[in-house]
Amino acid sequence: MREGEVTVNGQVVNADLEVPDSSLVFFRGYSVPPPPTRPTLWGARKPRGVLCTLDAKEDISTLGTLLRKGEVYDDKTQMGGFGVPHHAYMVRRLPVTAEGIVMLTNDPEFRDRLTDPLSRIQTMLHVKVHGLLPADNLRSMWHGVTVRGVYYGPVWVELMRRSWSHSWLRVRLVETGETDLRELFRTQKLEVKRIRRYAFGPYRMTDLTEGALVPLSIHPALHHLIPRREKRMALTPARGQIRVDSDSGRPLSIFEALRTRSVAVGPENLNSGAAGEGGRGTAVWEAEEAREEEEVLQEYCEARAQRERSTALRALGPELDDEGEEDESDDEEEWRTRVKIVDPQEGVDEKNS
Structure with a gap:
């Protein structure tokens, strides 16, 4: 916008403004359609050692760089094959050492509702730990747990498989921005070796392909979280011409x-x-x-x-x-x-x- 590459109804705009759906918006000569009435949702599988961001970094591989390798992006429209812009919003980020499903959306309000703890959307993770499993202590987490002043809420832990050196646990909880599984299991004298986010709400990692961005339909269980667009009156340019009196110059009514x-x-x-x-x-x-x-x-x-x-x-x-x-x-x-x-x-x- 600062470079004058955005036009609204044929006029260059340099500041943010509310644009009605009937306006004609062009960016670098390409028509920009009005936003859909419902947000769009995508899913991707993030590998280990990849930074969970869409920006490109020189010293580390990012999720955005990985996705662009399998998808042709147009430099003019800044859009990919699935119509994913560079400013897409991640629903819940993963640490660099973690792997699993990552959700993206084009609506920041929808992102905030999906990550709100009051929405009660559970996350399922597969956690690889090393140490002796305290069965009684793990059951006590079902009633809620607090670690260093951070309330994790109810945490359900189930044993998936065990070997002489490590164990795989299935963990279900409502994630927040302050939850840290490594800190949680450290209180149980368990060392976390690997974290894999297997499911977020109704979406599972097995539905996605590694290194590709997959468009997802919004599950019926999440329909109540979709933001509703407000219909407001807006001043739009009138179509046609206004009749004017040739003597006085004032506009005339149809009568x-x-x-x-x-x-x-x-x-x-x-x-x-x-x-x-x-x-x-x-x-x-x-x-x-x-x-x-x-x-x-x-x-x-x-x-x-x-x-x-x-x-x-x-x-x-x-x-x-x-x-x-x-x-x-x-x-x-x-x-x-x-x-x-x-x-x-x-x-x-x-x-x-």
């Missing part, structure tokens, strides 16, 4: 555009810029308005005459007031409600009568 003199609406002058003072378009509309007013006036006069006739018949006697007259009065009131015309002499006539 004023048909009646103003600056817009030609007559069939003979449809393509002209303005009808003018004596244009044919304005004359057509004035004629139509005069015709409509004449029709309304005629209907009103007919209704007035009908009402006067009904009043005269009622004055002659009730024997002449039949059902037909009552129906005509009802029709008259219905018509008056429809056209919304109030007779100013109506109150005077009733008072005189």
Whole structure:
């Protein structure tokens, strides 16, 4: 962005700003689509002796360097074959001496929810230890353990296999940024020789290939952790053109555009810029308005005459007031409600009568 390689709707941007999905974003000439409604998740197998970072280091091999060897990256788009950017977020890092499954996502909020201890996502590790196994002490970890002021929570330890020199243990716990298995087993007089993260939540290491990045679907058990995108109103450039009055220069509404003199609406002058003072378009509309007013006036006069006739018949006697007259009065009131015309002499006539 500092080099002016990012454009939004054709304008170069040099600072962070919120961009709606309808905007056109380009980076180095390549279109950048809006983020998906759901985050993306990948998985990889980290070998031993590899630093758990996507950055390249000169003195040590990194996970990012290893993944780029098996995946062709484009220098222009800074994207890989699976669409993994350089700024992908690791869900839970592993030490250099450890190996196993590593999860990556493109959503930092989703990463934070997956690593939050309150989410209660268990991690399964295979740990190779040297020493005599204290069976009773290992069972006591099921109820929770605290080491040097760090609470590990319940830790389930099971024996996988044993030999005369070492043992393999299956350990299940909720990892945090402060948990250290070497420190944990040192309290049990066990020396950790090897750590392998076998599973993280519903994902297992056997589902992945070493040295490759595999896209993973979000398991249904993790759907409640997916961040919800907020729908907010945003100002976006309007499509089309705004009609402007040629005399005053102010914008016109869709209703004023048909009646103003600056817009030609007559069939003979449809393509002209303005009808003018004596244009044919304005004359057509004035004629139509005069015709409509004449029709309304005629209907009103007919209704007035009908009402006067009904009043005269009622004055002659009730024997002449039949059902037909009552129906005509009802029709008259219905018509008056429809056209919304109030007779100013109506109150005077009733008072005189």
